[in-house]
Amino acid sequence: MKRKPTIFQKEETEINVSPLIDMVFILLIFFIVATSFVNEVGITSSYKDSNSQTDSKRKPLSFNLPGSGQVLLDGSPIGLEGVAPKVRNSSIYEAPSVIIQVSGGAKAGLATQVMDQALLAGAKAVKLTAVSK
Amino acid sequence: MKLRRRSNLDEEDESINVSPLIDVVFILLIFFIVSATFVTLPGVDVTRPRVEKSTSLQKNSVLFALSEKNEIFHAGKSVQLNEVAPLITQAIKEREKPVVIQVDQWADATLLAKIVSAAKKVAPSVSLATLKNR
Numbered sequence: 001m002k003r004k005p006t007i008f009q010k011e012e013t014e015i016n017v018s019p020l021i022d023m024v025f026i027l028l029i030f031f032i033v034a035t036s037f038v039n040e041v042g043i044t045s046s047y048k049d050s051n052s053q054t055d056s057k058r059k060p061l062s063f064n065l066p067g068s069g070q071v072l073l074d075g076s077p078i079g080l081e082g083v084a085p086k087v088r089n090s091s092i093y094e095a096p097s098v099i100i101q102v103s104g105g106a107k108a109g110l111a112t113q114v115m116d117q118a119l120l121a122g123a124k125a126v127k128l129t130a131v132s133k
Numbered sequence: 134m135k136l137r138r139r140s141n142l143d144e145e146d147e148s149i150n151v152s153p154l155i156d157v158v159f160i161l162l163i164f165f166i167v168s169a170t171f172v173t174l175p176g177v178d179v180t181r182p183r184v185e186k187s188t189s190l191q192k193n194s195v196l197f198a199l200s201e202k203n204e205i206f207h208a209g210k211s212v213q214l215n216e217v218a219p220l221i222t223q224a225i226k227e228r229e230k231p232v233v234i235q236v237d238q239w240a241d242a243t244l245l246a247k248i249v250s251a252a253k254k255v256a257p258s259v260s261l262a263t264l265k266n267r
Contacts, residue, residue: 042261
């Protein structure tokens, strides 16, 4: 054997770890840089498909959002503040489903706020549908 | 002193013990590997709507953005409405991920509704990103 440990250095044979540390540091820095922490908050619209909605006897509450920026329920304008009470008072037995029908020109911000109000009032499911004129 | 005498004996291999350092670095490395989600951002700034009840969304998600000018963005590129469903299908092929739509306050709600219904067909859940509370 070529590399016979000599008597002098038999205590000091150890693996050189510096390249390992270098590599690990490079990996560490790569993962730190590549990790993008996306912290989104938001609302989730949960509804089942339209075919399963028929087994609910109750008709879903249907809000209309025309392009004028109003919120209509059965044709009468209620404000954004009126959404939550309407949803809350619509039924004492079960949480209602809500359908938001948006027409062209309605703003997504308002639609999101109506969804939020409906969910806040305990709506079971909120569906967003587009109405083609 | 005991230590002093020992260090006099082997003064040649006086070196810092690096094993704790390696331990810590490995732990950090594993943490970052595990938490690396590689989310591709849509790459457009939107004015999120302000709502009252918002919940924290899952971090590992497929992100879309709907800009003020009614353009849909995904991974830094503008995409068409009919491309949304194939993109989601491709993104969640290996692992189920929810879809998050970053919607601009002044975007068209009908387009948002179309995106949501298109995404709903293929994704387990669809969320709308909003402003943080307070």
